[in-house]
Amino acid sequence: MGKIRIWLPCYYLFMILVLGFSPCVWCAPASKQTPANANANPTAVPVLASFIYGQLANLTKVFHKDITQVLGFCIDDVDAELFEAFNFAKNLEFLNNCFKETKDVTQRLCNAAEMKFYFSSFLETKSTQKANILRPNRNCNLTSWVPGCEPGWSCSVNKNEKVDLKNAKDMPDRTRDYQPCCEGFFCPKGLTCMMPCPLGAYCPRATLNKTNGLCEPYSYQLPPGKVNHTCGAADRWGSETDGGELFCSPGSYCPTTTKKVICSEGNYCRKGSTAPRGKSS
Numbered sequence: 001m002g003k004i005r006i007w008l009p010c011y012y013l014f015m016i017l018v019l020g021f022s023p024c025v026w027c028a029p030a031s032k033q034t035p036a037n038a039n040a041n042p043t044a045v046p047v048l049a050s051f052i053y054g055q056l057a058n059l060t061k062v063f064h065k066d067i068t069q070v071l072g073f074c075i076d077d078v079d080a081e082l083f084e085a086f087n088f089a090k091n092l093e094f095l096n097n098c099f100k101e102t103k104d105v106t107q108r109l110c111n112a113a114e115m116k117f118y119f120s121s122f123l124e125t126k127s128t129q130k131a132n133i134l135r136p137n138r139n140c141n142l143t144s145w146v147p148g149c150e151p152g153w154s155c156s157v158n159k160n161e162k163v164d165l166k167n168a169k170d171m172p173d174r175t176r177d178y179q180p181c182c183e184g185f186f187c188p189k190g191l192t193c194m195m196p197c198p199l200g201a202y203c204p205r206a207t208l209n210k211t212n213g214l215c216e217p218y219s220y221q222l223p224p225g226k227v228n229h230t231c232g233a234a235d236r237w238g239s240e241t242d243g244g245e246l247f248c249s250p251g252s253y254c255p256t257t258t259k260k261v262i263c264s265e266g267n268y269c270r271k272g273s274t275a276p277r278g279k280s281s
């Protein structure tokens, strides 16, 4: 599972590549909409999980050549790596919980335009450290800053509005019903949508450390003067102290993006592990 470690920084590049320069893949046949009823029916979770995975997998198929050409130095097998990073099918608990909590996950997931907006900030700043500073946009700007714009928080679109996840041009209006970002997802500051954390990352809910005012284990603070605001969940894939990456810490493994287990004796767990390894293997 150590590969994921190498893979993730590449994933940023990959998103820029795919979303930044080739938006048209997202406009291809509109037959695959968000699964209907997914919000109302918790048994539809596997459908949504495979939908999210399917979207990412389809993208790599189309861009396989570009990806291997540009990123071949760090990704041996694009399909396998992607499958490893986003194969939520094995453990759907976090999606299930998110359904229960928000009732409308699909209306909170970032569409292609929002993802592109987020990932292109890496390209502009040429640094993952500054990537959490996003430009003003449709939902979060100088004149309007809803609580869902805060790090670790998200909003929903208008009731009954269906988000076209493949739309790479327009961010939807997403300023209703602010709630903390779900466990297993991250919600950047300056955006009101959620993105799933890849496997090998650890994205639990944050708790306030009253000593330093940080929402731990992340490195954001509560907005000043907003007495009713609380810590949400992850705000990005990484903290500055951790080299911009939010991996399961060494000595533990994370079978899902919401669970961290101490490595048992006789095994070893590298940073970003999803399972322990025997010393002999």
Ligand SMILES: *[C@@H]1O[C@H](CO)[C@@H](O)[C@H](O)[C@H]1NC(C)=O
Binding pocket: 032, 051, 052, 054, 055, 058
């Ligand atoms: C992925 O591509 C396959 C075959 O082209 C298609 O059947 C499937 O619906 C696509 N999935 C998504 C989520 O776009």
Ligand SMILES: *[C@@H]1O[C@H](CO)[C@@H](O)[C@H](O)[C@H]1NC(C)=O
Binding pocket: 136, 137, 138, 139, 140, 141, 142, 143, 144, 175
């Ligand atoms: C600022 O945010 C508000 C509320 O979401 C939106 O109506 C407005 O169009 C945004 N302004 C800009 C310049 O994007």
Ligand SMILES: *[C@@H]1O[C@H](CO)[C@@H](O)[C@H](O)[C@H]1NC(C)=O
Binding pocket: 209, 210, 211, 212, 216
């Ligand atoms: C809170 O932050 C302080 C200062 O950084 C640290 O020493 C302390 O261990 C933290 N508390 C918890 C509960 O993590």
Ligand SMILES: *[C@@H]1O[C@H](CO)[C@@H](O)[C@H](O)[C@H]1NC(C)=O
Binding pocket: 227, 228
């Ligand atoms: C904060 O919450 C309390 C209790 O729910 C409420 O009475 C108060 O008006 C809220 N304050 C603000 C600034 O929203």
